[in-house]
Amino acid sequence: MVHAGIAGYGVYVPYMRIKIPEIAKVWGKDGDKSARGLGVYEKSLGAIDEDSATFAVEAARRAFEHCKLDPQRVEAAYVGSESKPYAVKPTASIVAEALGSTPHLTAADFEFACKAGTAAIQACMGQCIAGMIDLGLAIGADAAQGRPNDALEMTAGAGAAAFIITSKKEEQIATIEKTYSYTTDTPDFWRRSHAEFPMHAGRFTAEPAYFKHVGECAREIMKRTGTKPSDFDYFVPHQPNGKFPVRVAKLLGFTEAQVKPALVTPFIGNTYSGAAMIGLSAVLDVAKPGQRILVTSYGSGAGSDGFIITVNDLIDQKRPPKERHFFELINNKTYVDYATYAKHRRKIKSM
Amino acid sequence: MKHPLPLIWRMIPEKYYIMGSHCSTCKNDFFPFRQICPNCRRLGKVSEKRMPPTGTIYSFTEVSAPPSGFEFESPYPLAIIELDNKVKILAQIVDCPMEKIKIGSRVTMRFRRVGDDDEESAISYGYKFALIEDSASASAPAPSAKADKPAKASKATAAKG
Amino acid sequence: MRGVSIIGGGLSKFGERWDKSFRDLVVEAGTAAVIDAGIEGREIQAIYGGCMSSGRLVGQEHVGALFADFLGLNPIPATRCEAACASGGVALRAGFLAVASGMYDVVAVGGVEKMTDFDSADVAIALGGAGDMEHELFFGATFPALYALMARRHMLEYGTTEEMMASCSVKNHKNAVHNIYAQYRNEITIEDVMNSGYIASPLKLLDCSPITDGAAAVILCASEKAKKFRKDPVEIIASSQASDTISLSNRHCMTELHATKVAAADAYRHARLTPKDIDVAEVHDCFSIAEIMAIEDLGFFEKGKGGPASLEGLTALNSEISINTSGGLKATGHPVGATGIKQAVEIMWQLQGRADKRQVNDAEIGMTHNVGGSGATAVVNIYKRL
Numbered sequence: 001m002v003h004a005g006i007a008g009y010g011v012y013v014p015y016m017r018i019k020i021p022e023i024a025k026v027w028g029k030d031g032d033k034s035a036r037g038l039g040v041y042e043k044s045l046g047a048i049d050e051d052s053a054t055f056a057v058e059a060a061r062r063a064f065e066h067c068k069l070d071p072q073r074v075e076a077a078y079v080g081s082e083s084k085p086y087a088v089k090p091t092a093s094i095v096a097e098a099l100g101s102t103p104h105l106t107a108a109d110f111e112f113a114c115k116a117g118t119a120a121i122q123a124c125m126g127q128c129i130a131g132m133i134d135l136g137l138a139i140g141a142d143a144a145q146g147r148p149n150d151a152l153e154m155t156a157g158a159g160a161a162a163f164i165i166t167s168k169k170e171e172q173i174a175t176i177e178k179t180y181s182y183t184t185d186t187p188d189f190w191r192r193s194h195a196e197f198p199m200h201a202g203r204f205t206a207e208p209a210y211f212k213h214v215g216e217c218a219r220e221i222m223k224r225t226g227t228k229p230s231d232f233d234y235f236v237p238h239q240p241n242g243k244f245p246v247r248v249a250k251l252l253g254f255t256e257a258q259v260k261p262a263l264v265t266p267f268i269g270n271t272y273s274g275a276a277m278i279g280l281s282a283v284l285d286v287a288k289p290g291q292r293i294l295v296t297s298y299g300s301g302a303g304s305d306g307f308i309i310t311v312n313d314l315i316d317q318k319r320p321p322k323e324r325h326f327f328e329l330i331n332n333k334t335y336v337d338y339a340t341y342a343k344h345r346r347k348i349k350s351m
Numbered sequence: 352m353k354h355p356l357p358l359i360w361r362m363i364p365e366k367y368y369i370m371g372s373h374c375s376t377c378k379n380d381f382f383p384f385r386q387i388c389p390n391c392r393r394l395g396k397v398s399e400k401r402m403p404p405t406g407t408i409y410s411f412t413e414v415s416a417p418p419s420g421f422e423f424e425s426p427y428p429l430a431i432i433e434l435d436n437k438v439k440i441l442a443q444i445v446d447c448p449m450e451k452i453k454i455g456s457r458v459t460m461r462f463r464r465v466g467d468d469d470e471e472s473a474i475s476y477g478y479k480f481a482l483i484e485d486s487a488s489a490s491a492p493a494p495s496a497k498a499d500k501p502a503k504a505s506k507a508t509a510a511k512g
Numbered sequence: 513m514r515g516v517s518i519i520g521g522g523l524s525k526f527g528e529r530w531d532k533s534f535r536d537l538v539v540e541a542g543t544a545a546v547i548d549a550g551i552e553g554r555e556i557q558a559i560y561g562g563c564m565s566s567g568r569l570v571g572q573e574h575v576g577a578l579f580a581d582f583l584g585l586n587p588i589p590a591t592r593c594e595a596a597c598a599s600g601g602v603a604l605r606a607g608f609l610a611v612a613s614g615m616y617d618v619v620a621v622g623g624v625e626k627m628t629d630f631d632s633a634d635v636a637i638a639l640g641g642a643g644d645m646e647h648e649l650f651f652g653a654t655f656p657a658l659y660a661l662m663a664r665r666h667m668l669e670y671g672t673t674e675e676m677m678a679s680c681s682v683k684n685h686k687n688a689v690h691n692i693y694a695q696y697r698n699e700i701t702i703e704d705v706m707n708s709g710y711i712a713s714p715l716k717l718l719d720c721s722p723i724t725d726g727a728a729a730v731i732l733c734a735s736e737k738a739k740k741f742r743k744d745p746v747e748i749i750a751s752s753q754a755s756d757t758i759s760l761s762n763r764h765c766m767t768e769l770h771a772t773k774v775a776a777a778d779a780y781r782h783a784r785l786t787p788k789d790i791d792v793a794e795v796h797d798c799f800s801i802a803e804i805m806a807i808e809d810l811g812f813f814e815k816g817k818g819g820p821a822s823l824e825g826l827t828a829l830n831s832e833i834s835i836n837t838s839g840g841l842k843a844t845g846h847p848v849g850a851t852g853i854k855q856a857v858e859i860m861w862q863l864q865g866r867a868d869k870r871q872v873n874d875a876e877i878g879m880t881h882n883v884g885g886s887g888a889t890a891v892v893n894i895y896k897r898l
Contacts, residue, residue: 412660
């Protein structure tokens with residue numbers, strides 16, 4: 001059976017950061033306490049001339065730069081986001097044009113809250129395995145909207161990760177052995193068509209939503225493959241803050257050492273559709289050939305996409321250069337205050 | 352300024368990936384694309400060619416009195432960049448403080464929105480450039496180790512699932 | 513080709529003319545020119561009018577026809593000329609060619625711009641059209657930004673300083689104190705310029721010509737018939753024009769305006785003169801750096817020495833060469849289409865000894881230099897008393 005795999009990946013995080021206490025103080029909250037409680041210390045934000053489409057293009061260009069494959073070979077391009085610049089008009093076609101992949105390809109945008117990007121990976125995988133395409137591009141990109149004075153304002157970050165999916169074993173830096181998804185209709189977090197900011201159901205977003213779906217997905221994919229937590233070197237769950245992923249890892253029987261390399265949210269906030277994929281990128285930056293990774297993304301609404309990934313020898317040749325490793329690239333940053341943040345995120349009325 | 356849709360569409364190749372032209376008669380590159388080679392005119396054999404995405408700053412300014420449609424970005428750095436094929440191009444510089452911009456700085460192409468967005472019209476995307484950081488010039492270190500300690504389960508605050 | 517002379521000229525007051533519409537300004541300057549020439553309207557055989565932005569700002573195109581109509585001159589031929597800030601200069605040249613060719617004996621040439629009714633950010637867009645809309649203005653490059661990019665290279669390559677640029681503005685304001693038509697008649701100091709706030713670094717507010725309403729007009733006549741109208745016509749002994757790339761980034765050299773050099777060389781050759789022969793010149797100081805480049809490109813000072821020369825006062829009234837005795841674009845104001853004609857009126861007054869307290873002693877040969885955009889058009893004329 002043909003297995004689809006990852007041929008290359010790229011991450012883009014915008015330049016600006018705002019510290020959580022800087023947001024908290026505007027609303028009269030204890031900044032340090034908020035940051036500690038969330039496990040998030042600062043979050044990234046795009047400039048006024050950035051959006052999830054520009055993030056997607058940057059991440060995709062980097063992915064191709066790193067693995068040196070020809071973007072013209074892309075036959076399917078999918079972008080998952082919950083902050084698309086257009087409600088109607090695909091980001092995927094913008095990315096395809098910017099890469100020079102047009103016109104012989106299919107493209108579409110995906111939405112499933114934070115798991116839109118991993119759903120795109122599954123779509124590429126299916127087409128590769130079916131022999132419909134040889135090379136696909138799946139991107140998770142978000143410039144998430146943070147409602148003023150809401151807890152999520154403190155964690156809603158910005159960024160993107162692009163994954164090039166290939167059917168050819170000889171191009172795979174990592175092979176995706178299995179994918180499985182757990183999906184129910186659970187309205188824990190949503191945004192109506194005309195609303196500017198999402199709504200969420202408070203504490204309901206934890207147990208019946210995040211923990212249930214990530215937990216069930218991980219358990220079931222391990223059951224179906226006869227694996228257990230100790231069979232994996234890394235666990236990459238979705239990470240809406242710095243606490244949930246650590247807690248779910250513990251509940252499932254993973255160690256802190258298995259999940260820590262994937263934790264990106266404490267440094268850039270929750271990048272929504274980008275989160276699990278950026279987490280996976282951070283792991284691939286350091287993973288060695290032969291190591292195994294379990295990924296479980298989560299998207300509100302709700303669902304969890306699981307992937308079991310084995311790292312191949314080729315990774316040593318096609319890894320991004322050191323300055324593009326997640327924990328290096330986030331050092332290119334500058335801090336802004338709440339007023340500058342509000343300006344760039346267009347939170348000032350009548351902007 | 353709002354541009355008509357067909358104009359935005361026609362400009363995509365040059366704005367998304369700096370598509371210019373090359374004359375194989377005089378062996379020069381040109382940007383923007385020209386049907387007529389200024390050196391060879393009728394004798395020129397012109398074809399499309401992508402310009403390289405990296406270059407060096409040739410001159411720069413900081414614009415503090417913006418034209419309409421650029422008010423929210425102001426002030427912004429503007430530079431003439433000499434690309435690696437010696438073609439010059441005018442573009443904004445992004446993601447760095449003014450003090451870091453110098454004649455001779457190396458820059459690389461970025462993909463950004465251009466001009467203001469009125470939230471109804473089509474968006475103009477195009478090239479801007481960012482300084483190429485050398486790995487020695489990393490700024491503030493990552494936050495403290497506190498972020499890595501697991502929380503007490505019961506204290507989790509309401510958060511995005 | 514026969515000789516062409518100016519037999520009369522007139523200006524409207526330059527400034528924020530809330531009281532006057534676009535066509536009112538045309539009438540103000542046009543009437544002054546006709547009266548100065550001592551002619552009757554029916555003697556004018558054609559009109560050429562320069563205007564850059566009337567379509568975009570005022571919403572009025574077809575201004576040639578408008579000029580003829582409101583000056584009461586229908587049905588003579590009326591044509592609008594446009595070359596951005598050199599619209600006046602190219603209109604003047606069109607009128608010159610029309611008379612030189614023998615087609616007409618007497619033509620009127622005018623230039624006008626109505627700018628101050630509008631928001632300055634919108635004016636910046638309109639003026640930005642003088643550059644490359646798709647590759648410069650598209651990215652937010654205003655006119656000050658384009659000249660700032662040239663300034664920074666000039667500073668790097670020749671050691672030109674912000675103080676040297678400031679000295680041009682100071683000198684121009686000083687000259688304008690004695691110009692009743694000027695928008696700004698106050699003296700300023702180098703310190704005032706240095707403190708005036710950046711518009712596009714290194715150019716500051718007082719390095720930049722203002723937004724102005726105004727009009728200017730001249731009456732041209734075949735030299736062989738000019739003395740019928742007055743005893744002291746001023747002949748245009750050379751009129752040259754050149755073009756260059758519209759985009760600054762396509763230029764070969766960013767510390768000079770090649771079009772100026774080409775037009776100037778052609779004008780000197782035609783008039784059989786050298787830069788040393790020029791006594792007074794109105795040059796295109798849309799920005800202070802533009803004046804420095806102009807006095808180099810026109811050959812008055814060596815390349816790179818324009819800055820020191822300005823700072824040392826070598827371009828002041830009655831110094832080595834009197835530059836911009838009117839106050840230039842900086843202090844008189846820059847109603848875009850009118851500037852090229854205003855320059856000709858100033859030179860006419862200088863060579864006729866009518867420049868009052870701005871008079872250059874023994875002025876015999878004058879020059880006007882009018883530029884469009886960041887240098888894509890340059891018009892250079894040389895004048896002498898007939």
